[in-house]
Amino acid sequence: MAAPTRSTAASVVQDALRQAILAMQIPPGSALVEKDLTARFGLSRTPVREALIKLREEGLVEVFPQAGTFVARIPVEAIPEAVFIRQALECATVELVAGIATPEIIAGLDAVIARQHVAFDDGDQERFHLEDEVFHETLAMSAGYPGIWKLAQAAKSQIDRCRRMTLPVPGRMAMVIREHLSIVDAVRRRDGPAAQAAMRKHLGTLLPDLLHLRATHPDYFA
Known part of the structure; x- marks a missing residue:
């Protein structure tokens, strides 16, 4: 079986994190650490970063320079x-x-x-x-x-x-x-x-x- 493409891998991460966030399995305010996510999904940082960018565009993730990436609080x-x-x-x-x-x-x-x-x-x-x-x-x-x-x-x-x-x-x-x-x-x-x-x-x-x-x-x- 062929390895997943970068875009496919990013979509897998995005979908999994979205579902976990919407189900409140990852509560608002929780930190999303790239290193932990790469280990969890067995992927490089690039698709993980792409997934987090997409989730930020959806309003589900917030990025704070020098602080990190967090699950967005509910507006x-x-x-x-x-x-x-x-x-x-x-x-x-x-x-x-x-x-x-x-x-x-x-x-x-x-x-x-x-x-x-x-x-x-x-x-x-x-x-x-x-x-x-x-x-x-x-x-x-x-x-x-x-x-x-x-x-x-x-x-x-x-x-x-x-x-x-x-x-x-x-x-x-x-x-x-x-x-x-x-x-x-x-x-x-x-x-x-x-x-x-x-x-x-x-x-x-x-x-x-x-x-x-x-x-x-x-x-x-x-």
Whole structure:
């Protein structure tokens, strides 16, 4: 098997670090030491540096001359705008899906929620979050506009870190399932306005949590 190219190697590092940062496995403010990363990934410094540059462009990494590279803290002022962008994209999407809903689309959404129930019962927050992503991606794909999901992903990286922090809150995962059920119920009834309203409510629940998150994890926010 051929050795990975430099660009491929950089992408592997970038993707792995992005996922770890968004999952809060590497918390905001953590140092990212090139030497440690080269050892972890078994690569030279060049692809590691390229990956860190890309992550800085995404707003997930900060570089301080003479101090080092660190996981960026969550910019509080950026969250409302990110929520607004995501609501604009996904509310329009779910209204469209409600208008074209087929038994296959409904079955696919029901299956995702069923898997979320299993993850919830198992207390598996990681799997629960992954199925949450699949739920929203399924809606975008069902609308026939896969590019919408890519745009939503670009807008929601900071949101995702906050969302991961809320999952351990008692009752949170059950609430997410209820909200997903409300969305699917509206789609099943082919009620576009109701589907849009349910999605807007679902995506807007993060904003009231910000104050609490900042109070309990002040070092994670900027």
